[in-house]
Amino acid sequence: MSATVHDTSGSTPTAEIAVTGVTGRLGGRVARRLAGSGLRQTMLARSPERAPRLPGAETRYAEFGDHDSSVRALRGARRVLMVSASESAERVSQHRSFVDAAVEAGVRHLVYVSFQGAAPDATFTLARAHWETEQHIRASGLDFTFLRDNFYAELMPELVEADDVLRGPAGDGRVAVVSLEDVAEAATAVLTTPAEHLGSTYDLTGPRALTLYEVAEVLSEAAGRVITYRPESVAEAYRSRASHGVPEWQLDAWVSTYTAIANGELAETSRAVPRLTGHPATPLAAVVEGRI
Numbered sequence: 001m002s003a004t005v006h007d008t009s010g011s012t013p014t015a016e017i018a019v020t021g022v023t024g025r026l027g028g029r030v031a032r033r034l035a036g037s038g039l040r041q042t043m044l045a046r047s048p049e050r051a052p053r054l055p056g057a058e059t060r061y062a063e064f065g066d067h068d069s070s071v072r073a074l075r076g077a078r079r080v081l082m083v084s085a086s087e088s089a090e091r092v093s094q095h096r097s098f099v100d101a102a103v104e105a106g107v108r109h110l111v112y113v114s115f116q117g118a119a120p121d122a123t124f125t126l127a128r129a130h131w132e133t134e135q136h137i138r139a140s141g142l143d144f145t146f147l148r149d150n151f152y153a154e155l156m157p158e159l160v161e162a163d164d165v166l167r168g169p170a171g172d173g174r175v176a177v178v179s180l181e182d183v184a185e186a187a188t189a190v191l192t193t194p195a196e197h198l199g200s201t202y203d204l205t206g207p208r209a210l211t212l213y214e215v216a217e218v219l220s221e222a223a224g225r226v227i228t229y230r231p232e233s234v235a236e237a238y239r240s241r242a243s244h245g246v247p248e249w250q251l252d253a254w255v256s257t258y259t260a261i262a263n264g265e266l267a268e269t270s271r272a273v274p275r276l277t278g279h280p281a282t283p284l285a286a287v288v289e290g291r292i
Helices: 025-036 067-074 091-105 125-140 153-159 180-192 212-223 234-242 248-262 272-277 284-288
Strands: 005-007 017-019 041-045 057-061 079-083 109-115 143-149 165-168 201-204 228-231
Touching: 017 025, 025 041, 025 057, 025 079, 025 180, 041 067, 057 067, 067 091, 079 091, 079 180, 091 125, 109 125, 109 180, 125 143, 125 248, 143 180, 153 212, 153 284, 165 212, 165 234, 165 248, 180 201, 180 272, 201 272, 212 228, 212 284, 234 248
Parallel strands: 017 041, 017 079, 041 057, 079 109, 109 143, 143 201, 165 228
Antiparallel strands: 005 057
């Protein structure tokens, strides 16, 4: 497929900053921040027609698993924010294809949105895929910065079921959920002051680690109704989610979201958000206020 391009700012030289995932929650936030700062950028999207129309922004078609489209879209870019691909069984191979395309296109610095605790033996199965991607980036020869996010605070209300119960095998474990806005601001800081962050790995967390009992209390206060957390066993968690008819890798990812919390792998807080943004990390209560 040939590249689809639309330029919202006139005919000017290719921007040195490129951003993926601009039709999603994180990439779109970063693109808007860059535009608000008056910086030119190239926005990469599978569906360019869905990309935001921003001053100083050119949109190009690219798919992570489509090497040729990615090379074309990345030509001229020197710094790229790589927001991880949608969850799928092919995610790692898609990431590898995009990283290889970045090398071929002449990209110098890849800012990759990874996950806190990324490791080959991480409990959260998708964190293992992030580790594999990090390793491929390291081996590519590109300069890199890894932004290892905790779970997004904005996702917490989405875990609550129709009966106002949050269920999962997280036990009394804690999770230092981080605001999408904080992550977007941190990513923008790295893209705009790259020399300070080459080769760095940042854990991006909220200011405090919470049990899911405490998460439920925060959500209850925001919603004005009682929301509770009910621990499940691992077996119960698999049974309660099996009816959705998703593949096994997806079930494993869903359940390990909670078991990673139970195992304490997401409880550590970091000072990276204050360091990169210049302000304290946003607490969950401030994120969900007025949104439930």
